[in-house]
Amino acid sequence: MTIRASDAQVCRVCGSRMEHTFADLGMIPLCQKYIEIQDLDRGETFYPLRARVCMQCFYVGLPEYVRAEDIFTEYAYFSSYSDSWTKYIAASVEQFVDEFSLGPSSQVVEMGSNDGYLLQFFVARGIPALGVEPAANVAKIANAKGVPTLAKFFNLQTAATLKEEGKSADLLLAYNCLDHVPDLNDVVAGMKILLKPRGVIQVEFPYLRSMVEGNQFDTIYHDRFSYFSFLAAHHVFTHNGLRVFDIERIPLHGGSLRLRACHADDSTHPVQSSVARLLADEEVCGMKSPEYYTMFMRQITATKHNLLDCLVRLKRDGRSIVGYGAPAKGNVLLNYCGIRSDFIDYLVDRSPYKCGKYAPGTQLPIRDVEQIRITRPEYLFILPWNIKNEIVEQMSYLREWGGKFLVAIPEIEIL
Numbered sequence: 001m002t003i004r005a006s007d008a009q010v011c012r013v014c015g016s017r018m019e020h021t022f023a024d025l026g027m028i029p030l031c032q033k034y035i036e037i038q039d040l041d042r043g044e045t046f047y048p049l050r051a052r053v054c055m056q057c058f059y060v061g062l063p064e065y066v067r068a069e070d071i072f073t074e075y076a077y078f079s080s081y082s083d084s085w086t087k088y089i090a091a092s093v094e095q096f097v098d099e100f101s102l103g104p105s106s107q108v109v110e111m112g113s114n115d116g117y118l119l120q121f122f123v124a125r126g127i128p129a130l131g132v133e134p135a136a137n138v139a140k141i142a143n144a145k146g147v148p149t150l151a152k153f154f155n156l157q158t159a160a161t162l163k164e165e166g167k168s169a170d171l172l173l174a175y176n177c178l179d180h181v182p183d184l185n186d187v188v189a190g191m192k193i194l195l196k197p198r199g200v201i202q203v204e205f206p207y208l209r210s211m212v213e214g215n216q217f218d219t220i221y222h223d224r225f226s227y228f229s230f231l232a233a234h235h236v237f238t239h240n241g242l243r244v245f246d247i248e249r250i251p252l253h254g255g256s257l258r259l260r261a262c263h264a265d266d267s268t269h270p271v272q273s274s275v276a277r278l279l280a281d282e283e284v285c286g287m288k289s290p291e292y293y294t295m296f297m298r299q300i301t302a303t304k305h306n307l308l309d310c311l312v313r314l315k316r317d318g319r320s321i322v323g324y325g326a327p328a329k330g331n332v333l334l335n336y337c338g339i340r341s342d343f344i345d346y347l348v349d350r351s352p353y354k355c356g357k358y359a360p361g362t363q364l365p366i367r368d369v370e371q372i373r374i375t376r377p378e379y380l381f382i383l384p385w386n387i388k389n390e391i392v393e394q395m396s397y398l399r400e401w402g403g404k405f406l407v408a409i410p411e412i413e414i415l
């Protein structure tokens with residue numbers, strides 16, 4: 001692992017120095033680095049997790065404490081495992097095919113294509129699709145499923161090579177990965193190169209405003225370098241010769257933005273009123289003033305105090321608590337608050353990749369969900385709060401023995 005302190009203070013969008021803290025979550029290990037049993041006594045590397053804000057352009061980002069190459073070579077998140085996400089993806093592919101009249105002569109490219117969970121729906125319809133996915137283990141799974149996938153980082157160089165090989169995109173997708181790239185301008189410049197003259201880029205990423213309003217500080221982690229307002233995202237695309245022609249707030253992942261862009265000189269996609277409306281709206285809600293960013297840390301600290309207060313009371317009453325899910329955000333929350341086996345007996349997760357391993361930092365064991373029926377915990381602490389309702393429904397049998405659900409984000413809640 002390489003610590004990169006040299007670029008710690010430079011804004012990825014405008015190049016100014018970033019001197020103001022947005023969120024400081026202390027020292028935390030990489031939240032996707034699940035531990036094998038034989039490695040429990042080997043120690044873990046902890047890195048600062050401190051997001052800063054640029055007061056010139058209001059871009060919020062983390063320094064590249066750990067190089068992206070070191071994080072993404074083996075990545076534990078297989079997105080296919082969430083039911084609601086898979087349903088959403090299948091429906092959105094239908095929409096693309098109709099809206100852009102995609103067929104056998106079209107080309108769809110997705111950066112950060114994961115295990116092919118999205119592109120498989122295009123492949124099934126006979127529409128040529130290509131994934132670009134940096135995690136080699138994940139790309140291998142996609143290829144085995146019949147989704148052609150390059151095990152590479154998407155950047156200017158990758159895009160130029162594909163273009164030389166005669167590939168260019170009618171539809172270029174990037175779902176929840178633009179926030180993971182350290183060299184933002186290089187990647188967006190690559191998108192422009194790969195896009196056909198009348199092609200469309202659709203990008204989705206978590207929305208900074210939803211994060212602040214929803215108190216979602218646990219979605220800050222070392223491999224998410226950027227936390228976008230529309231203001232900042234709009235600037236990045238415009239700066240790279242692209243034109244944002246549509247923007248929409250969507251409820252996914254706690255609140256995201258869906259941005260559509262085309263070449264700056266492509267007149268086939270007129271700019272929708274949504275663009276000016278959201279930019280104005282961000283100004284009205286204070287996103288162009290420093291206080292909007294500097295007040296977030298007070299909110300984070302208050303949540304930690306309230307959560308620990310609740311857990312201490314439960315433990316003093318002799319209650320048993322099990323954590324549901326071992327997602328990245330859960331690992332950040334548990335580490336930031338210092339919640340280990342002193343509060344939680346174990347975690348459960350539906351992903352076979354995580355079961356049998358241990359959570360980073362807290363070293364809590366991750367077990368199969370069925371374990372809950374056996375040990376009958378009195379409280380189930382739901383860590384992936386974004387799918388809270390789905391989990392409460394799936395795990396309703398907890399009520400058989402009087403069990404309750406606990407959620408910490410946006411605020412402490414017992415269900």
Ligand SMILES: [Zn+2]
Nearest residue numbers: 011014054057
């Ligand atoms: Zn800046």
